[in-house]
Amino acid sequence: MYKKKNPHPASIRKSEATPLGQVINEMFDAYHLNKKVDHTQVVNLWPKLMGKTIANHTKGVFMKDNKLFITVESSALKHELHMNKEKIIHMFKEKLGKEVVKEIVLL
Template identity: 85%
Template sequence: MYKKKNPHPASIRKSEATPLGQVINEMFDAYHLNRKVDQTQVVNLWPKIMGKAIASRTKGVFMKDSKLFVTVESSALKQELHMSKERIIYLFREELGKEVVKEIVLL
């Protein structure tokens, strides 16, 4: 026999009016978009968190899962960032209000 599937949470109609912000948050939850938004925020915050001097010497900042990958041009800067990994993770946690970056990989 044919078994009826449960509807996707984002497609269920509600009888009362819902604030737009709540609808957007429910949609993000239903489609698992929060993680991507968080990752994009981390990449966009890199220059603010690290400052212009360091940001200008780093290329290819991207995230995969909870790892932040940073390509560094200078070996001295790479060593400095390596020693500051925990502090950088802390700065992102403070800025975003949650732990998005769990590891930093320097390339």
């Protein structure tokens, strides 16, 4: 017997006008894009929050599973970042208004 599937939430038409911002938020929720946008924001914020000096000595900044991976060129800088992991996580939380970075991994 053929079972009819429920329509995707993003494809359901509404009878009244909806603000564009709300529509975009609903689409992001429907297509599970919020996490990817958050991760992109973290990577883009890295040089702004850390400053040019630190950003120039860190390479390969990327996010995976709420972990921020950072490749560090200098062992002294790696040690300094290691000692300030919690502070850095707090800075991202403050800037983004939510906890996106839960752990920092230094490579």
